[in-house]
Amino acid sequence: MIIDSHAHLEMKEFDSDREEVIKRAGDEGIDFIITVGTNLELSRKAVAVAEQHENVYATAGVHPHDAAGTDENTWGAIKELVENNREIIVAYGEIGLDFFRNNSPREKQIEVFGRQLELAHELNLPVIIHDREAHEQTLETVRASGVRSGVFHCFSGDYEMAKKCIDLGYYISVPGVVTFDKAATLQDVVRRVPLSSLLLETDAPYLAPVPHRGQRNEPSFIIHTAKKVAQIKNISWTEVARTSAVNAMNLFGIEIFLAN
Amino acid sequence: MPNKVNAESIGHDKRIIARNLYKGELSEKDFQTLLKKLPDLADNCEEVTLHENEK
Numbered sequence: 001m002i003i004d005s006h007a008h009l010e011m012k013e014f015d016s017d018r019e020e021v022i023k024r025a026g027d028e029g030i031d032f033i034i035t036v037g038t039n040l041e042l043s044r045k046a047v048a049v050a051e052q053h054e055n056v057y058a059t060a061g062v063h064p065h066d067a068a069g070t071d072e073n074t075w076g077a078i079k080e081l082v083e084n085n086r087e088i089i090v091a092y093g094e095i096g097l098d099f100f101r102n103n104s105p106r107e108k109q110i111e112v113f114g115r116q117l118e119l120a121h122e123l124n125l126p127v128i129i130h131d132r133e134a135h136e137q138t139l140e141t142v143r144a145s146g147v148r149s150g151v152f153h154c155f156s157g158d159y160e161m162a163k164k165c166i167d168l169g170y171y172i173s174v175p176g177v178v179t180f181d182k183a184a185t186l187q188d189v190v191r192r193v194p195l196s197s198l199l200l201e202t203d204a205p206y207l208a209p210v211p212h213r214g215q216r217n218e219p220s221f222i223i224h225t226a227k228k229v230a231q232i233k234n235i236s237w238t239e240v241a242r243t244s245a246v247n248a249m250n251l252f253g254i255e256i257f258l259a260n
Numbered sequence: 261m262p263n264k265v266n267a268e269s270i271g272h273d274k275r276i277i278a279r280n281l282y283k284g285e286l287s288e289k290d291f292q293t294l295l296k297k298l299p300d301l302a303d304n305c306e307e308v309t310l311h312e313n314e315k
């Protein structure tokens with residue numbers, strides 16, 4: 001039992017072999033994949049992918065890189081998308097702040113992040129937070145929003161930051177970066193944060209774990225991340241996989257379909 | 261909100277069971293054992309009467 005809690009199957013990098021990638025994930029034992037929208041168009045495409053696969057769920061939202069291109073019409077369209085696809089859309093995101101690339105002006109990112117937190121609250125969805133080089137501003141914005149259900153995806157802070165996120169009611173999501181030799185800070189976070197607060201993700205097509213580093217990432221590679229987390233915590237990788245899967249299902253409200 | 265999932269109930273999801281049966285990771289015998297362990301939800305049922313003109 002294992003879940004890839006954050007991938008981007010709707011992205012063009014998967015256009016030529018999306019079906020094979022999803023099948024491969026199933027063959028490798030990946031039970032569910034959350035495919036995460038990063039703008040309106042890709043959120044719609046994420047929903048379309050999820051509609052066709054019982055083991056894929058989608059999210060909707062605008063990434064900070066795309067903040068500059070949004071206006072009130074964007075939020076109306078996202079709200080409509082969510083309300084029309086309640087069985088498929090399990091979270092609001094990916095939203096947040098990226099002060100590393102600054103693809104959108106910082107002021108616009110902050111405004112759009114706040115607006116989307118409001119919308120997530122209104123829609124009663126957990127949020128998926130992107131935070132790069134913007135820890136304090138991100139925490140402050142989340143704290144002020146009152147939204148207390150979500151995950152800091154591709155976590156890039158230290159243990160002190162992780163504690164603050166967990167205190168706010170958020171999960172910490174561990175990407176394939178944890179397998180890199182130089183990821184000492186993330187490995188320290190994984191060592192010290194209880195498994196009950198961790199999710200696993202690929203962020204595919206980005207950030208492939210060792211031994212696939214440098215290749216296009218895909219959900220089936222999440223096994224390597226689970227094994228590295230298990231090694232760091234000195235527990236079995238199946239325990240890591242199962243507990244992080246339970247965490248993901250509870251965060252995203254994924255229901256058990258009972259056999260009959 | 262749906263009920264909280266736990267480490268045991270997660271294995272009762274019929275999508276996961278179907279995949280495990282298909283892959284041979286779950287035998288028919290184990291599947292039948294698992295079915296017997298499922299909670300009886302008969303009390304949650306609601307009786308409905310269908311009238312001819314509503315069919």
